[in-house]
Amino acid sequence: MRRRLRQVFIIGLTLSLLGIGVPAYSEDDDRNCNDELPPGTPSYVVCTWLNTPEEALDTALFWLGNDGENMENAAPIPPIMIDCGEEGNECPTDAEGDGQLHDVDSPDVPGAEDGGTPECQNGEQCYVDPNAITAAEKTAAQATPAGQATQTMAQTQTTMRVWIETELADDYKAGKLTEAAKRIAALVATQPGVVGVRFTSQLGHNQTFATADELDKFVSETTTALRTLLPGKKLAAHTVVPVLGCGADQACTAELTKKYPLLDPERIGAWLSKGYLDQLALDSGHFATEYATWKIDATAAQRNQWAQVQARAWDAYAQIAAEDASFAAAGSSALNEQQVTKAIAERIAAPLREDAAETVTLWSRWQNDQGQVSRVYGEKWAANTTWEQLKKLGTIKPRLATVYDPAHPEVDLATDLKNLSEVFGQVYLHTS
Numbered sequence: 001m002r003r004r005l006r007q008v009f010i011i012g013l014t015l016s017l018l019g020i021g022v023p024a025y026s027e028d029d030d031r032n033c034n035d036e037l038p039p040g041t042p043s044y045v046v047c048t049w050l051n052t053p054e055e056a057l058d059t060a061l062f063w064l065g066n067d068g069e070n071m072e073n074a075a076p077i078p079p080i081m082i083d084c085g086e087e088g089n090e091c092p093t094d095a096e097g098d099g100q101l102h103d104v105d106s107p108d109v110p111g112a113e114d115g116g117t118p119e120c121q122n123g124e125q126c127y128v129d130p131n132a133i134t135a136a137e138k139t140a141a142q143a144t145p146a147g148q149a150t151q152t153m154a155q156t157q158t159t160m161r162v163w164i165e166t167e168l169a170d171d172y173k174a175g176k177l178t179e180a181a182k183r184i185a186a187l188v189a190t191q192p193g194v195v196g197v198r199f200t201s202q203l204g205h206n207q208t209f210a211t212a213d214e215l216d217k218f219v220s221e222t223t224t225a226l227r228t229l230l231p232g233k234k235l236a237a238h239t240v241v242p243v244l245g246c247g248a249d250q251a252c253t254a255e256l257t258k259k260y261p262l263l264d265p266e267r268i269g270a271w272l273s274k275g276y277l278d279q280l281a282l283d284s285g286h287f288a289t290e291y292a293t294w295k296i297d298a299t300a301a302q303r304n305q306w307a308q309v310q311a312r313a314w315d316a317y318a319q320i321a322a323e324d325a326s327f328a329a330a331g332s333s334a335l336n337e338q339q340v341t342k343a344i345a346e347r348i349a350a351p352l353r354e355d356a357a358e359t360v361t362l363w364s365r366w367q368n369d370q371g372q373v374s375r376v377y378g379e380k381w382a383a384n385t386t387w388e389q390l391k392k393l394g395t396i397k398p399r400l401a402t403v404y405d406p407a408h409p410e411v412d413l414a415t416d417l418k419n420l421s422e423v424f425g426q427v428y429l430h431t432s
Contacts, residue, residue, distance in 0.1 A: 196234030236279035247304035
């Protein structure tokens with residue numbers, strides 16, 4: 001029985017809008033099965049028998065009658081055989097294979113039985129998968145801080161989704177992308193639950209690439225390498241697009257386009273539409289200072305950015321994340337309850353409410369080149385107002401993520417990851 005629902009509805013609706021009539025559907029057709037449709041079915045839904053019940057019965061009786069005699073007597077159509085030795089017949093001489101007829105499912109060459117690796121005629125192994133992760137590579141990955149962190153999360157049943165966070169731009173520039181991508185793939189392979197890899201940060205904003213072509217090649221070649229090694233895993237990148245915060249201010253747009261030539265929204269949108277990225281994180285660290293010349297404050301700049309992202313429909317191609325490091329401070333956050341509430345409303349709730357960002361990544365701890373540590377929480381996980389307020393955001397915890405460096409723990413891996421899981425639903429494990 002065939003039900004032409006959506007197609008008939010769309011055709012009928014289109015014709016009605018154009019004022020074109022459609023031929024009447026006959027209820028007397030012997031293949032009409034409308035009486036089989038449930039009560040209340042719309043009139044534009046029609047039912048037609050592919051085979052009427054009588055025809056279906058005749059077919060079944062033909063094959064099943066006489067204890068299935070016709071079924072047993074049925075045989076495949078004999079193959080067409082050509083004798084290459086017969087005069088007048090021409091057969092190709094450059095075809096693959098050994099020229100012998102083999103039984104179905106039998107190996108074409110010796111050594112391929114039972115899923116084994118086939119051997120060439122002279123005995124050497126014919127094929128080695130260049131993308132296979134070896135046991136030695138997995139063992140080495142497990143010994144790294146990030147590898148130990150993924151194992152700790154599995155052992156403690158921490159509910160956070162795990163990403164691997166790394167920087168492959170320098171490896172790419174040094175001509176070592178293949179080696180670096182293989183190392184990251186081995187790390188992901190040690191823990192099947194890893195969601196994916198964020199392979200670069202501040203893309204186009206730092207000084208790593210000098211031209212747009214270099215930037216595009218890095219994104220294209222790196223994502224191709226990672227997708228080959230990690231089929232099914234998600235790929236993410238972090239950047240900043242200052243021009244989006246200008247909104248309708250043409251002077252601001254012109255100046256920031258000139259100042260950040262590589263951070264062209266059209267180029268970044270192309271990365272998304274071509275499927276290079278599954279997630280794009282947009283930083284908010286520039287909101288407070290970048291737009292002072294044009295009297296655009298942080299709140300307006302953020303609103304402008306998310307309106308631009310939404311208008312460009314970037315979320316149709318990839319998940320968009322907001323990234324914010326401003327909750328942390330040297331030592332620990334010193335915000336009072338009122339300040340934290342305001343910060344949560346502006347930096348977490350606003351991007352999510354604008355329906356452009358689907359997740360928010362908060363940097364909960366980092367260490368600068370001078371060794372100074374900035375934290376959202378207190379030292380050694382001492383309680384403070386900011387952390388306690390963030391713990392109350394349980395309803396949106398799946399949308400909150402953080403970056404964690406297992407090589408520099410606050411206390412130890414198990415303690416740190418347990419505390420982070422009280423606020424965040426996702427974590428990016430940093431690996432150098």
